[in-house]
Amino acid sequence: MKTVLKKHPLAIRWFHWVNFPILAIMIWSGILIYWAYAKYAISFGNLEIYHFFPRSFYTALNIPHRLAEGMSFHFAFMWLFFGNGLLYVLYTIFSGEWRYLLPNKHSFKEAWQVLLHDLHIRKYAPPQLKYNAAQRIAYTAIIVMGLGSIITGLAIYKSAEFGWCTWLCGGYASARLIHFILTIGYCLFFVIHIVQVVITGWNNFQAMVTGIEIVKPAKLPVQTEPILEPLPETPQPAIHEEA
Amino acid sequence: MKKPDFFKRTVTISNTTYTKRVVIAFVLFAVLVTGGVYAWQWLNSQPKDDLTLKPLRKTLEANEKIFKGALDSNSRVKEYPISAAVKNVKVNGLVGIQDTIDAAQWRLQIIRAAGDTLKVSLDDIKQLPKKEVIFDFKCIEGWNQVTHWAGVPVKTFLEHYHLQGFEQMQYAGLQTPNKKYFVGIDMKSFLLPQTILCYEMNGKPLPMKQGFPLRLIIPVKYGIKHLKCIGTMFFSNTKPRDYWAELGYDYYAGF
Numbered sequence: 001m002k003t004v005l006k007k008h009p010l011a012i013r014w015f016h017w018v019n020f021p022i023l024a025i026m027i028w029s030g031i032l033i034y035w036a037y038a039k040y041a042i043s044f045g046n047l048e049i050y051h052f053f054p055r056s057f058y059t060a061l062n063i064p065h066r067l068a069e070g071m072s073f074h075f076a077f078m079w080l081f082f083g084n085g086l087l088y089v090l091y092t093i094f095s096g097e098w099r100y101l102l103p104n105k106h107s108f109k110e111a112w113q114v115l116l117h118d119l120h121i122r123k124y125a126p127p128q129l130k131y132n133a134a135q136r137i138a139y140t141a142i143i144v145m146g147l148g149s150i151i152t153g154l155a156i157y158k159s160a161e162f163g164w165c166t167w168l169c170g171g172y173a174s175a176r177l178i179h180f181i182l183t184i185g186y187c188l189f190f191v192i193h194i195v196q197v198v199i200t201g202w203n204n205f206q207a208m209v210t211g212i213e214i215v216k217p218a219k220l221p222v223q224t225e226p227i228l229e230p231l232p233e234t235p236q237p238a239i240h241e242e243a
Numbered sequence: 244m245k246k247p248d249f250f251k252r253t254v255t256i257s258n259t260t261y262t263k264r265v266v267i268a269f270v271l272f273a274v275l276v277t278g279g280v281y282a283w284q285w286l287n288s289q290p291k292d293d294l295t296l297k298p299l300r301k302t303l304e305a306n307e308k309i310f311k312g313a314l315d316s317n318s319r320v321k322e323y324p325i326s327a328a329v330k331n332v333k334v335n336g337l338v339g340i341q342d343t344i345d346a347a348q349w350r351l352q353i354i355r356a357a358g359d360t361l362k363v364s365l366d367d368i369k370q371l372p373k374k375e376v377i378f379d380f381k382c383i384e385g386w387n388q389v390t391h392w393a394g395v396p397v398k399t400f401l402e403h404y405h406l407q408g409f410e411q412m413q414y415a416g417l418q419t420p421n422k423k424y425f426v427g428i429d430m431k432s433f434l435l436p437q438t439i440l441c442y443e444m445n446g447k448p449l450p451m452k453q454g455f456p457l458r459l460i461i462p463v464k465y466g467i468k469h470l471k472c473i474g475t476m477f478f479s480n481t482k483p484r485d486y487w488a489e490l491g492y493d494y495y496a497g498f
Contacts, residue, residue, distance in 0.1 A: 002261045006252040017272070021279055037385030067384065068491030072299040075306055075493070100249060129249045159381065160320045160463045160498035161313040167321075172379055172387045210268035214261075215253060 004212040007130070009095065013211055015088035022080045025073060027183055028061075032070025035063050040180055052180075078153065085146045100130035102140055107133040142189055145182050152179040294491035307495040311431065319437055320462040320498070323377045328391035332444060334452045335382055338486065339424025340471055346456045349420075351440075353406065354477040361404060365456045368440060371395040371403055376437050376460055383465040383487075383496065392460045394441035398434050409478040410434060416483025417459060420474030427483035428461065428468060432497055437462045440473070465496045 008016075034040075035058060041051040058064050092098045103111075110133030116122035118134075125132060131139065155165035155175035169175035197205050207213040256264075292300040350362035375393045397415075401407055409415075415433045418425040432438065441460040442449055449455040454471025461468055467487040477483070488494040 001255055001257055003253050003255045004261065005250070006254065017275065021283075034385070037382075039386075068294065068487075071383075071493060072295045072303060072491070076299045076302040079302075158310055158313075158498050159379075160318065161310055163321060172381060176385060206265070209272045210265050212261075212264060 003215055005215045006211060007207045007213045008211045009091075009097065010211060011091045011095070012088070012097065013208055015084055015091065016208060018084050019081070019088070022077055022084060023186060025077045026081050027186065029070040029073035029077065030179075030183055031061070031063055032066040033074060034180065035070075036067040040177065075157070081146075082150060085143070085150075089143060101136060103133065103136040107136050109133075111137050138189070138192075142186075145185055145189075149179060149182050152176075152182065155179075293489050303493045303495070307429075307493075307497075311429070311495070311497070314431055314435070314463070316431070316434065318435055318463070320378050322437075323379070323389050325377060325391055327389045328377050328445065329388050330445065332390050332453065333382075333386070333388055335384070335466065336424075336471075337452065339419030339421060340452060340454070341419075341421060342451070344420075344451070344455055344472065349456050351457060351473060352475045353404070354475060355406070361406075363404065365442065368395055368400070368457065369442065372399055374399075374437075374439055376439055376441075376462060378437065378462045380462075380469075381465055381498070383467050383492065391445050392439065392441045393443040393446070394439035394457070394460065396436060397438045397440060398436070400440055401434075412478040413480045414478065414483055416475075416477045416479055417470045417473050418475045419470065419472050422474070424470060424486050425484050426459075426468050426470045427479075427485040427488070427494065428459075428464070429495065429497075432461060432463050435461075435463060463497050465498075467492065468496055 031053075034052075038052060042049045092101055110126040113122060113126045114132045114134040117125040151165050152169050152175045154162040155169045156172065156179060159166045159172055159175075166172055166175055169178055203213055286296060286298060289296045289298055291297065295303070346365050350364055351368065353361040353363070355361055372395065373393055374396050375391065377389065377391045379387050380390045381387045398410075401410060410430060413430055415428050415430060416425065417428070438459070438461045441454075441458050442456060444450065444453050449458060452471075454473075457473045458471045459469050459473060482488075482494060485494055487496070
């Protein structure tokens with residue numbers, strides 16, 4: 001016999017895995033579009049540290065001269081990206097899953113402790129439910145970023161009909177820059193996410209496919225009250241997911 | 244608020260049931276991945292319509308229908324003070340632009356019917372009420388510039404020359420005199436109050452490279468639609484040929 005925790009509902013697994021290729025196509029087609037006016041760089045005064053993007057990057061990914069193609073993909077897959085994201089948000093609201101996802105008033109302090117723990121500076125991580133505080137912040141931030149991509153996207157794509165979006169973004173050029181920065185944000189999120197998944201291991205990863213994870217019942221924390229303060233002396237719960 | 248009961252989401256199942264569930268989940272996952280790969284390959288193997296994959300071209304056309312509803316006959320884009328307009332206006336496309344045009348000889352030719360062409364001189368156009376438009380010009384490449392233009396609103400022009408009947412048509416078509424550059428514009432956008440037949444930039448006659456003697460300024464569209472050096476104007480219920488749409492871009496190309 002095995003005791004398993006029903007960790008990820010089917011809907012969340014579905015939205016997660018469907019989003020992955022769609023977001024990848026949005027980023028790829030976005031680069032095809034960005035190439036036509038590729039002016040962003042990180043600079044100190046006149047010293048350019050990094051230009052987005054180097055020629056080798058474009059060559060390797062076969063980016064140049066595909067603006068029209070990029071736009072045709074971007075403005076079709078945007079519907080899937082938006083629809084999948086909207087359904088995910090609605091699902092988390094109506095299923096109650098938002099309780100494990102939204103940061104609470106302790107999350108920002110705890111996220112720091114999680115970071116110190118992950119960096120092997122602190123011995124114990126704060127106790128957690130489904131997700132630790134750093135995850136709550138990251139997984140909520142990524143949804144806010146998605147909303148940001150939609151608003152800045154509309155500000156660029158429909159700057160007349162959605163003039164208020166353009167105004168909200170501080171103008172057309174600013175909307176385009178924020179849209180780009182958010183995309184870089186997704187890429188950074190992806191890198192950290194993959195590193196965390198690899199570190200946390202197979203049992204955690206497979207739960208995103210199967211939904212279930214084996215637990216040792218004796219080690220399940222007894223949860224009577226919402227956890228208020230981190231208890232450094234408490235031994236680690238059996239489940240400790242990072243990603 | 245309901246207290247979180249996350250750790251109570253446990254079930255005890257037999258080893259066989261557990262294995263079965265894991266195997267089924269991974270098989271379904273593999274099916275989903277394979278389905279995704281096939282869908283992507285299917286999409287990319289579709290025939291092209293003016294260099295754009297047919298399903299994507301259809302989506303662009305659907306997007307036009309969805310978004311155009313928000314435009315009404317009085318829609319305007321934001322206007323700026325003259326001081327905000329740049330002095331060095333970018334020149335980006337020279338397709339169809341000639342080295343010289345004799346303004347005295349030039350006529351705007353409006354095709355009313357086969358064999359019935361109205362010819363209007365630049366001086367006649369300048370007699371009509373002049374409108375200045377200072378707006379954020381946007382190129383499909385991604386750059387934008389606040390620029391200052393002046394000319395006669397298309398709607399005023401059509402009414403003056405008793406061409407209102409054509410406002411019921413679906414599209415207007417424009418061509419350069421040498422027919423090397425051509426655009427098609429949906430009538431709704433063509434008749435908006437800020438759409439002008441433009442003969443001045445920054446208070447001076449248009450430079451050759453900005454489409455002397457007359458160009459289109461249509462603030463609700465990307466620069467590719469602002470045809471420089473208009474030779475011919477006509478009306479149609481089918482899409483007129485469009486230079487960049489034939490090279491894969493969105494026909495509507497509007498905001």
